[in-house]
Amino acid sequence: MPIDLVAVERHLVSNDAVSVLLRGHLWVETALTDLISVGLEYPEHWQELQRLSFPSKVGLARAQGELPWPGALIELNRTRNKVGHDPRFEVDHSAALHLAASFEPDFGHLEEAGDMGASPELRGDETPADIVRACVLVLITHLLVLTTEALQAQTNTVTEQRRRAREMLVAREADD
Numbered sequence: 001m002p003i004d005l006v007a008v009e010r011h012l013v014s015n016d017a018v019s020v021l022l023r024g025h026l027w028v029e030t031a032l033t034d035l036i037s038v039g040l041e042y043p044e045h046w047q048e049l050q051r052l053s054f055p056s057k058v059g060l061a062r063a064q065g066e067l068p069w070p071g072a073l074i075e076l077n078r079t080r081n082k083v084g085h086d087p088r089f090e091v092d093h094s095a096a097l098h099l100a101a102s103f104e105p106d107f108g109h110l111e112e113a114g115d116m117g118a119s120p121e122l123r124g125d126e127t128p129a130d131i132v133r134a135c136v137l138v139l140i141t142h143l144l145v146l147t148t149e150a151l152q153a154q155t156n157t158v159t160e161q162r163r164r165a166r167e168m169l170v171a172r173e174a175d176d
């Protein structure tokens with residue numbers, strides 16, 4: 001089921017960095033799972049995909065092909081786990097910047113990672129929620145682009161297979 005970008009935006013509108021982190025992580029994981037499913041021959045036969053850990057999903061997506069910023073995905077998960085397991089942990093400016101710094105190449109130069117669309121740049125006056133939101137939106141956007149490209153490649157493959165089959169039928173009929 002495609003991601004509802006209106007719902008994503010609605011869930012990430014909060015000024016509370018923890019809320020943005022938790023909701024954002026859920027949406028990133030959904031986009032990551034969608035990307036993995038597209039790469040499976042028969043995704044409906046592997047119900048366990050939903051139960052894989054987030055780091056396992058990152059590893060599987062990497063094994064299927066190019067995945068931008070696996071370090072940022074893992075750092076997003078680490079930060080989420082800190083919130084979930086340490087009541088003293090705050091998603092403050094330092095934690096948010098640490099997440100942003102986990103992008104490869106660095107967050108300020110994301111546009112170098114390919115032509116998957118514009119990426120936000122930090123101005124320096126963002127709140128922790130703004131920084132986390134920017135990181136989450138970049139990850140979701142790029143995962144959606146990769147998913148769309150994979151679906152298009154599958155469509156192109158099917159179209160090519162149909163074209164070849166028609167050519168073979170025409171050639172066979174000509175031989176008869």
